[in-house]
Amino acid sequence: MAKLPLTYYLQNDVIFIAKDLVGKVLVTKIDDNITSGIITETEAYNGIVDRASHAYGGKITNRNKIMYHKGGVAYVYICYGIHFLFNVVTNIEGIPHAVLIRGIYPYQGIDLMLKRRNLISFSKHLFNGPGKVTKALKIEKIHNGISLTGEKIWIEDVGKLINPQKILSGPRIGIEYAKEDALLPYRFWVDPKEINF
DNA sequence: CGTACGATCTGCT
DNA sequence: GCAGATCGTACGA
Helix, strand or coil: CCECCHHHHCCCCHHHHHHHHCCCEEEEEECCEEEEEEEEEEEEEEHHHCCCCCCHHHCCCCCCHHHHCCCCEEEEEEECCCEEEEEEEECCCCCCEEEEEEEEEEEECHHHHHHHCCCCCCCCCCCECHHHHHHHHCCCHHHCCCECECCCEEEECCCCCCCHHHEEEECCCCCHHHHHHHHCCCEEEECHHHCCC
């Protein structure tokens, strides 16, 4: 197992990290149960100059303050009152960069993930969406601020699962309010046709 | 304190 | 394709 080291998260190019995380494996160990998925979709949130970011304009609130932490921790928050969304905080302390994990392909503990999502049968398209990812991996608000180099949530590099040339990019989702920044190609994903593990 | 709304999902049509 | 669910968070009074 090759857990990504702290130095990985301290890199300053959040766009590069967002693309690079596609194909890596997000793992959680909750109550001694390991579940994991291959990351298939991400979005970069580029700090204080990004209108779509919670930290736009240097805003600091109780909710988003963890984004200003040194990279390598989780930013988990609630959206639409129902869903937890999981982000990877990157860059050095004081720079609020983050990568939203929007989709995974089940890897380890598939049965448990299906159970957590109240599904009875498996399909590769059942884990495409940030709220579904956190539900399957049981990531919750208590994990906000948790270290990604610890023993509960981490990301592994298990080698080449996805050809970097097969990673697509385009505008982010659900951020129409972000004006011109809504068009930036900060979303990265793999074509489902390329998923054939 | 009150109000408006959101980095979404699901089920029904 | 669309509306409803459902509530924490931000922000103004």
